[in-house]
Amino acid sequence: MRTEVAIIGAGPAGLLLSHLLADQGIDSILIETRSQQYVLSRIRAGILAHSTVELLDAIGLGTRLHAEGQEHRGIYLQWPQERHHIDFVDLVGRSVWVYGQTEVTKDLVSARETAGQAMFYEVSDTALHDVDTEAPYVTFTDSSGAAVRIDAAVIAGCDGSFGPSRAAMPESVRQTWERTYPYSWLGVLADVAPSTDELIYAWHPDGFAMHSMRSPKVSRLYLQVPNGTDVGTWSDDRIWDALAERLGHGQDGWSLERGPITDKSVLPMRSYVQTPMRHGRLFLAGDAAHIVPPTGAKGLNLAVADVALLAPALAALLRKGEERLADSYSEDALRRVWRCTHFSWWMTTMLHTSADPFGAQLQLSQLRWVASSEAGAMGLAENYAGLPIGF
Numbered sequence: 157m158r159t160e161v162a163i164i165g166a167g168p169a170g171l172l173l174s175h176l177l178a179d180q181g182i183d184s185i186l187i188e189t190r191s192q193q194y195v196l197s198r199i200r201a202g203i204l205a206h207s208t209v210e211l212l213d214a215i216g217l218g219t220r221l222h223a224e225g226q227e228h229r230g231i232y233l234q235w236p237q238e239r240h241h242i243d244f245v246d247l248v249g250r251s252v253w254v255y256g257q258t259e260v261t262k263d264l265v266s267a268r269e270t271a272g273q274a275m276f277y278e279v280s281d282t283a284l285h286d287v288d289t290e291a292p293y294v295t296f297t298d299s300s301g302a303a304v305r306i307d308a309a310v311i312a313g314c315d316g317s318f319g320p321s322r323a324a325m326p327e328s329v330r331q332t333w334e335r336t337y338p339y340s341w342l343g344v345l346a347d348v349a350p351s352t353d354e355l356i357y358a359w360h361p362d363g364f365a366m367h368s369m370r371s372p373k374v375s376r377l378y379l380q381v382p383n384g385t386d387v388g389t390w391s392d393d394r395i396w397d398a399l400a401e402r403l404g405h406g407q408d409g410w411s412l413e414r415g416p417i418t419d420k421s422v423l424p425m426r427s428y429v430q431t432p433m434r435h436g437r438l439f440l441a442g443d444a445a446h447i448v449p450p451t452g453a454k455g456l457n458l459a460v461a462d463v464a465l466l467a468p469a470l471a472a473l474l475r476k477g478e479e480r481l482a483d484s485y486s487e488d489a490l491r492r493v494w495r496c497t498h499f500s501w502w503m504t505t506m507l508h509t510s511a512d513p514f515g516a517q518l519q520l521s522q523l524r525w526v527a528s529s530e531a532g533a534m535g536l537a538e539n540y541a542g543l544p545i546g547f
């Protein structure tokens with residue numbers, strides 16, 4: 157089998173890349189280990205930065221987002237007895253949208269299906285070959301057990317943090333940077349109307365908590381928990397009690413509404429960057445090249461920003477034989493990757509607590525500065541709402 161771009165991974169990065177390439181008349185084949193049902197139902201990120209929304213609008217995929225998503229002007233930043241609104245629109249003229257990654261994925265899958273995109277789900281044994289030649293290829297076993305080989309001009313590694321693409325970069329060229337954090341998030345989805353109009357990020361001596369949402373009837377909430385936490389030790393009542401305490405139930409007349417919890421999971425936190433993001437005919441995009449802790453809501457948005465650079469670079473390479481954008485892809489993408497890596501680390505370390513009284517005072521001082529100084533608030537707003545594509 158032959159195509160121009162073999163795309164490994166049908167998450168947001170791979171699906172969006174196939175869409176943008178098709179707009180330029182470039183063929184691709186997508187291969188994915190999971191079933192389509194699994195890809196469409198996994199619960200992940202929830203916030204789209206301004207640049208992500210602009211891109212989805214520009215390619216005609218913003219209709220359901222605007223009809224069913226919720227536009228937010230900013231976020232609340234909170235610590236005991238204080239809640240402050242950081243208004244991104246006033247500060248930097250950009251809003252964000254609440255629209256689950258699940259919904260973005262549904263829109264992309266449906267657009268790709270309508271366009272007749274070639275996709276293989278439930279593949280195994282994915283392997284990349286000859287990436288430093290002009291004739292790379294991918295091999296895998298398809299869902300019927302048949303061995304398949306796809307020859308391509310380019311391989312796009314969009315296979316997230318567990319895929320084989322990042323390790324297909326030769327050891328002699330690749331470099332990695334990593335930080336693990338001494339805490340995880342317990343995330344829950346609940347069938348209850350959100351108790352807030354915009355997201356609340358709360359510092360609390362018991363640990364960070366966040367109130368997010370998916371729709372006017374569904375709330376998404378997170379609690380800082382120690383690494384290695386077993387979800388089974390958190391009953392629904394224990395979760396609601398901890399959320400109520402950390403989010404300030406009863407303060408200034410605010411109350412947290414409870415409802416049935418429909419999903420519970422523990423997410424470890426990690427910062428990770430692998431460079432370069434291109435070697436020969438292999439290009440990495442999204443979580444395949446970098447992971448950020450979720451506190452800055454950047455993971456999905458970074459994946460989209462990578463692909464927004466990669467698609468025109470591949471179009472220039474494959475249609476006009478121009479190497480310039482392909483040659484600068486890694487450097488161009490990494491500027492934003494490191495900005496988002498820093499922002500995500502900064503939000504994470506400012507809001508998650510540990511047994512360090514000195515550190516806690518520094519965090520509170522930082523939070524007060526961000527909430528009371530226009531310069532402080534603007535830094536958060538500019539990074540959270542998202543730097544323009546091409547930053």
Ligand code: FAD
Nearest residue numbers: 165167168169188189200201282315316319442443455456
């Ligand atoms: P992915 O979405 O991971 O897609 C990669 C795809 O490649 C997957 O479908 C995978 O099945 C496939 N794949 C893997 N191996 C192979 C193989 N060998 N062959 C073929 N296909 C393969 N971000 C936030 O901002 N907020 C959140 O709350 C949040 N929650 C998250 C929860 C979890 C459990 C995870 C894993 C991530 C979360 N993220 C969150 C991060 C965000 O979801 C990612 O940054 C985003 O999904 C990146 O998109 P991607 O397409 O690069 O990677």
Ligand code: DHB
Nearest residue numbers: 201202368450451452453
């Ligand atoms: C959500 C996740 C995040 O990591 C974040 O910073 C904000 C919102 C969410 O799942 O809604």
